């Protein structure tokens with residue numbers, strides 16, 4: 001069922017707040033992977049506030065759904081989403097990237113409540129997701145594993161080994177999402193290592209592909225709803241997004257892959273986010 005107008009308002013407000021917190025984190029931490037954190041806001045919002053079966057009061061529940069941020073450098077988007085969902089106070093985000101803080105440039109599952117997998121070295125998340133999917137299947141459990149990857153990350157051969165395994169083992173309980181923002185660290189994916197025809201590549205590895213606008217709450221919601229129904233074919237949500245989404249001077253700018261900014265620039269960015277969609 002499509003989102004009601006009220007639901008849409010609610011999730012849009014969460015997405016807006018999350019974007020503003022990403023900018024705050026960039027300031028507090030002295031720098032952040034801001035572009036690829038802003039691009040995944042709608043995906044994190046719909047996962048953490050609707051689709052994932054999780055309980056911040058019982059973060060280790062064996063039957064919970066699992067989420068792996070394989071593009072671990074987007075911790076500045078992911079960790080604030082966990083805070084907003086209630087795993088720990090948002091106030092704690094002020095320590096981001098400081099000495100002895102649990103929150104660093106990449107997520108550490110041993111230090112962050114609600115974080116299912118450490119990440120940062122690209123290319124590993126989908127293999128972990130396959131392991132979790134196999135475990136759920138063997139244990140006859142219903143929980144899902146969602147793995148969010150970067151498109152540039154898909155240059156890693158290990159992604160394709162994992163993709164092949166997920167189809168071979170008929171892991172309908174594994175949902176892959178690729179943040180197709182079309183940029184990587186130092187250029188566009190098509191300049192650095194061409195991915196197209198990207199959807200066909202996933203299909204040829206045995207995945208069902210849902211090609212969507214990944215910054216559209218309705219489209220993300222619909223795709224997740226469909227993916228959740230899969231039984232023996234893994235689903236890949238090809239989420240077409242904008243790197244730096246919501247801040248005009250960051251959108252599609254390779255220099256905002258990782259950046260620091262002073263408080264004046266951060267205020268300007270937050271003002272734009274606040275006005276966005278009005």
Ligand SMILES: Cc1ncc(C[n+]2csc(CCOP(=O)(O)OP(=O)(O)O)c2C)c(N)n1
Pocket residue numbers: 033035036037071073120121122123149150151152153154179181183184185243257
């Ligand atoms: C194995 C590995 N090699 C290199 C890096 C450095 N690195 C960090 S982010 C990044 C670009 C990744 O591009 P993409 O997955 O498209 O990320 P996004 O544009 O969504 O931020 C690279 C190469 C890394 N983290 N891990």
